[in-house]
Amino acid sequence: MSYILALDQGTTSSRAIVFDRDGALFAQPFDVTRLKTAGEPMLIASGLTTTSITNRTFSSSNRDELVYRSGELMDWPTLTWFDASGKSLGHVGSPARYGNVMLSPDGKRLAVSRTDDSAGSIHSWVVELDRGVFSRLTAGDVADTPQAISADGRVSFTSAPTGQPKDIYSKRIGSLDEPELLLESSTLKHGNSWSRDGRFILYVELNPKNANDIWVMPLSGDRRPSPYLTTQFDENFARFSPDSKWVAYYSNESGSDEIYVQPFPATGGKWKISIKGGNYPLWRRDGKEIFYMAADKLMAVEVTSGERFEAGLPKMLFDCASIRGVRGKYAVKGDGQRFLVVTRIEETGPGSFTAVLNWTADLKR
DSSP: OOEEEEEOTTOTTEEEEEEEETTEEEEEEEETTTTEEOSOOEEEEEOBOOOSSSOOOEEEOSSSEEEEEEEEEEEEEEEEEEETTOOEEEEESOOOOEEEEEEOTTSSEEEEEEEOTTTOOEEEEEEETTTTEEEESSOSSSEEEEEEEOTTSEEEEEEETTSSOOEEEEEETTOOSOOEEEEOOSSOEEEEEEOTTSSEEEEEEEETTTEEEEEEEESSTTOOOEEEEOOSSOEEEEEEOTTSSEEEEEEOTTSSOEEEEEESSOOSOOEEOOSSOOEEEEEOTTSSEEEEEETTEEEEEEEEESSSEEEOOOEEEEETTTTTEEEEEEEEOTTSSEEEEEEEEEEEEEEEEEEEESGGGGGGO
C-alpha cells in the first residue's frame, strides 16, 4: 500500500490522504490541525496497476490534479544469459515462474523447475538450448523439482506427493520410461549432485537436530546412503568437482554462510574458499574455478583441484541485484564465461494513465 498527502485547496488546514488498497484508489479527508481523519474514505478509481518495484502508480499535485495508472503489471521471472561482466546476452524462452536451474555438463540442455499457473504445482522441465524447446520431464500432477543432470543425460529430481520433497528419482532425458526411484525416505531432501562418473549422488537432508546435513548415495550395489558431512551446523548445496575428487558446499559453522571444499571421500581436510560470506557454489567444467554468491554478488575463485587443492582470492564478477537476479538461481556454462540467471522483469498488459481534475470537490461536500 502507498500513501500521499494531498492539499485540499479549500482550506490550509484540510488535506486528504490518498492511498491504494487492493488495486483501488481512495481519498481520506484529514484535518492537519487536529491530526485526525474526518469522514469516510472516498473511492476515486479501481483497477490500478500494481508493481513490486516502485509500489506507486498514482500521484497528486497541490492544484486539485491527480493522475493514476490502470492496467495489469506482472513481475515475472525470466531466464537470462549474462557474460562475466554482467552484460545481458539474451533470454531463454518466455517469462514464467521459474525456480531451480542447472545446465548439463555438455552445456546443451537446461533443467529448470517451473510452477504451473493453472494448478500451482512445481514441475521439472528440460530445455534444448540450441532450439529453445521446452519439454516436461515427468507427466502427471505430482510436484517435482529437478536437482542435477548427469553426464549421460539423467536428471535427478525430488518428488513431493505429500507436498514435501522427500523421495529422490531419476529419469533419462527423452526417455518414455517411468522415473526410477533412487531413494525413498521420510525426511526432507534437496540439492542433489551427480559425480561425473555417475557412481554417486550427493544430497542434503534436513536433520531436525542438526539442520541440513550432506549425505552420499552409491548408485550401485545396495544403494545404502552414508553421511558425508553431519555436524551441529548447517551444511548445504553440496556440489561434486568435475573430477569427483572434491566437494564444494556452504556451511554456517563460522556464524555466517561461507564456502568450503573437502576431499571426496572425506579425509578430514577442509579449505575455506569465501572471505566475507558465500553460498550456492558451482564449479567450472575444468575444475579450475569455483563460482558462488556473496549476498547479491556473483563471485569467482581460481582453484587448483587435481591431486592437491589450493584456492586464490575471490573476485566479484557482477552484482545480481542490479540485474534483478534471484539469489542462488543461476547456472554456469562450462567455460565459465556465460551465466544463466533467473531474473525478474516487469511486463505490462494493456493499461492507461488517467488524469482527474478538481478531484477534491467531492471531499468538500
